[in-house]
Amino acid sequence: MSEVAATGISVLLVDDHPIVRQGYRRVLESQGDLRVVAEADNAADAYAAFKAHDPDVIVMDISMPGASGLEAIRNIRARSPRARILVFTMHNEAVLVKAAFNAGASGFVTKSSEPSAVVTAIRAVARGERAMSDDIAHVLADDSLSPTGSALDQLGEREIEILRQFAGGATTEQIAAHLNLSVKTVQNYHYLIKTKTGARTDAQLVRLAAACGLTKI
Amino acid sequence: MSEVAATGISVLLVDDHPIVRQGYRRVLESQGDLRVVAEADNAADAYAAFKAHDPDVIVMDISMPGASGLEAIRNIRARSPRARILVFTMHNEAVLVKAAFNAGASGFVTKSSEPSAVVTAIRAVARGERAMSDDIAHVLADDSLSPTGSALDQLGEREIEILRQFAGGATTEQIAAHLNLSVKTVQNYHYLIKTKTGARTDAQLVRLAAACGLTKI
DNA sequence: ATCCGGCCCGGGAATTTTGCCCGAGCTGCG
DNA sequence: CGCAGCTCGGGCAAAATTCCCGGGCCGGAT
Structure with a gap:
């Protein structure tokens, strides 16, 4: 696609709920600088869509039927190390967050966050930075302070x-x-x-x- | 609100994820005949918003932090029997579905459904009909083959x-x-x-x- | 290079629990 | 009285659990 705007951020949406994807798409595209170029509802399709569209950022929920989302992250990163993946899920357990970053995620935002937090995180991840929502930062902070851990x-x-x-x-x-x-x-x-x-x-x-x-x- | 369109269906959105609510709101409002008049992210606020706005349909997720969604349904229906509640969640267990209907829900749609299914269900519930998505119907059908209770x-x-x-x-x-x-x-x-x-x-x-x-x- | 330790995946065998049948005593109710 | 429903438990085959085991894989330490 040679006519891609130089300043836009292309996004691949991965979530197993169609209506949820619809909603995200509308929220993200109302931002102006974000374009949803593809969607997927499972890990396999996610990689195919990534290869086909080469998006700047993959926004994915890690709780999907079939293969684990973490597995999907690992797969994508193994074959395309420059992929930027922002995990966007309702789970906020420290173990999961750490596992996601270990698997190669660039960011982690919970669905309890304000919509603006997702947009901010997408832009940060697109710039190659690490990003996470405030609640995740707190969870990780608490976790690192507790002697025994969860x-x-x-x-x-x-x-x-x-x-x-x-x-x-x-x-x-x-x-x-x-x-x-x-x-x-x-x-x-x-x-x-x-x-x-x-x-x-x-x-x-x-x-x-x-x-x-x-x-x- | 005297200027309310006579043909519109007013909706109260109850879900604990702000971004998800944002998305639903945009999807629903793009339909033309649906208006989201209020949102809530917990059971208590849901009832307050219902009293304040008297919506035609309440679209609610039953997996919320704190109070149970089923409890919320029972509360609302106990005090306002004419309330129409459409459960909209990712869970598809027969037990939960039956419990929801027993609690007074008018419809049950999973988030795995097509967006059109939700819209269809909202319109049906607004007309006073019972509604459920295809997968839920299958789950109930399978379940009802064994003559257990509700x-x-x-x-x-x-x-x-x-x-x-x-x-x-x-x-x-x-x-x-x-x-x-x-x-x-x-x-x-x-x-x-x-x-x-x-x-x-x-x-x-x-x-x-x-x-x-x-x-x- | 090698060992160690961890996670992952499953087999085997003794033990428990399930799943579903049964009967019995006790209520309350028409 | 008869019937229905709740409560309580036995019996027995089928299934799950509780432990044990070993092997493959990988990253890190020696």
Whole structure:
């Protein structure tokens, strides 16, 4: 596209809710300097759209069906290290934030933020800077001050993802199918998560996940 | 507001994510016949806004921090039975759907639906009809093939008590000891509660209990 | 280069729990 | 009285859990 404006920032929207994407698109495009050049609702399409449109910034939710959003970030960054990815999700757990940045994200903004925070973050990420919303900064600050850390800090990425889906109400089979794992592996993770967090009951696990913002109720 | 167009549908938006509300507002208002007259990000504000603006339809997400969305629905309907509430959330569990309708919702649309589905549902609800998105209809259809009851309402006192303790994180043995029952009986109640509510997972049970205000998280 | 430790993925086997059947005692109600 | 519903538990096959194990992979330390 040779006629692309020199000053515009092109954006790829990745979110599994069509209506939510619609809304974002309108909000972003009302800014003047932001153009949504493509949308995707899953990790695979996200990479294809990235290759096809070469956007300046990818705005993506990391809680999507199928492959984990973190996995998608890693995939994209592995093949295109100059990709700028702004994570835009409702989760605000320190573990997730750190995992996202480790995976290669350039920014992290929660959906609880003011709309202006997203726009600001997109512009910062487009300039190659790191960006995060105020609440995320607070979460990370609190986390770095606490000696023991959150109960979820001792969990690996896979464990977090499985805990999220489990607490969300998914059955073991559904999780296994979503993540392409054997049922046995999911069961083992389930058990491991319980022992690591000290939860003696599935209900306690759900409460823990909810308390940490991993899932909403 | 004497200048209100006679043919417009006024909408109150309830969602805890500002940017999401922004987006919905733009999507809905681009329809011409829909006007967003107020927004709220929690249950208490939702009722205040409803009283102040008397909207034709309330579009609300039921996963909000603090008070349960179902509780909010019950509150609003109890005081204003003519209120039309369209639940608009990402959750698609049969238990939640049934609980929402039991609480007094007029419609249920998931965020995975096409934007047009929401608009259609809003218009239907405004006409006093019941509305739901296709995926929700499928979930309910699948669920209704088993002749279970509707939701938490048809639970006996003992069942409610056991569900409360279970959702609170108590183990089967603890519940049995606390209620002077055999472990087997508690297990049987556990199973009975699941079948009556339609929950397929302990996590779904906890979510239902939390959504109904049975336990706080 | 090698070891160590961590995460990831699953198998195996003993133990529990589920899922769903059953009967029995107790209420209240027509 | 008969019927219905709640409460309480036994029984038994099927499934899940609880531990254990090993192997592959990778990054960091020696």
